[in-house]
Amino acid sequence: MTVRVCGLCTSRLEFLGDAVLDYLITIHLYDKYPGMSPGLLTDLRSASVNNDCYAQSAVKAELHKHILHASHELHKHIVAMVDHFEQLSSGTTFGWESETTFPKVLGDIIESLAGAILVDSGDNKGTVLQSIRPLLEPMVAPETVRLHPVRELTELCQKEHYVMEKASVSCDKGVASITIEVEAKGVTYKQTHTASDKKTAKRLASMDILNSLKERMDDA
Known part of the structure; x- marks a missing residue:
């Protein structure tokens, strides 16, 4: 799919993507785990829908290499976080295992992509989930979730x-x-x-x- 973002600033796409990802992941968890208590569903969602989760997914897919910016401090922060990411288990992109924080701009990449795909697909939420989900794998599960x-x-x-x-x-x-x-x-x-x-x-x-x-x- 070719994502067209002309006329839309990334902050608006980020706003849209944030909302649609929250909705899609909530529905995904609700459908996948029928009968699960609302409390555990909330724990699963909290570990799946957060900036660190998205940021780690972006770094894992090397999307950070395509950020255009002119900030030396941001560059240093991204480099430090990428180095830290490589020390974490390569099998996880969720939870609270990181002892540091990722720059918000890294998480914004995933949200902006989700927003752009939603716009480009004519508000097709299924297309958004199909496109973004591979970036978020492995997704959190009851046996791997950790409380905040x-x-x-x-x-x-x-x-x-x-x-x-x-x-x-x-x-x-x-x-x-x-x-x-x-x-x-x-x-x-x-x-x-x-x-x-x-x-x-x-x-x-x-x-x-x-x-x-x-x-x-x-x-x-």
């Missing part, structure tokens, strides 16, 4: 009656910094992470706290 670290940490604290303080958030020159503190039976665990956005910083800080708590539980 923020949710996993919250549920662990509730289950074990740990005290989690309200996250401390600050932003400076486009960089978000988040500190998470958890008191687990007299021991305080505190982690601070910075990232280009608050969600990523919170995810990374939560991952570190989780790892520390799990090590403590294993040693107990």
Whole structure:
């Protein structure tokens, strides 16, 4: 298929693609797993519909090589993330296994492509899924899904009656910094992470706290 994008800026296609991918993946999961609880369906969708998932898919298909830009900082960020991607398991493109964050522009590639294919195909959603799905393989499954670290940490604290303080958030020159503190039976665990956005910083800080708590539980 030849994708025609004349007259449409990529940000509009990204907006469209974001919405259609969310819908298509939701329907795909709903149809593939009949009888599955809404909670697990939500977990599957969250691990499938996110910037890191799309960004890793774009890098895996080497689509990042076709980005035209004049930003030295963006180039450095993309190179660093590509190097990091090569250290991850080549069999995964989903979940929260990455300990860093991918530039949003990488995830935008997949969303823009989905939007462009939707427009070019005359709003044929089946064509969008058929075209984009190979880029997202292997898709998340019940046996491979992992909870988002923020949710996993919250549920662990509730289950074990740990005290989690309200996250401390600050932003400076486009960089978000988040500190998470958890008191687990007299021991305080505190982690601070910075990232280009608050969600990523919170995810990374939560991952570190989780790892520390799990090590403590294993040693107990």
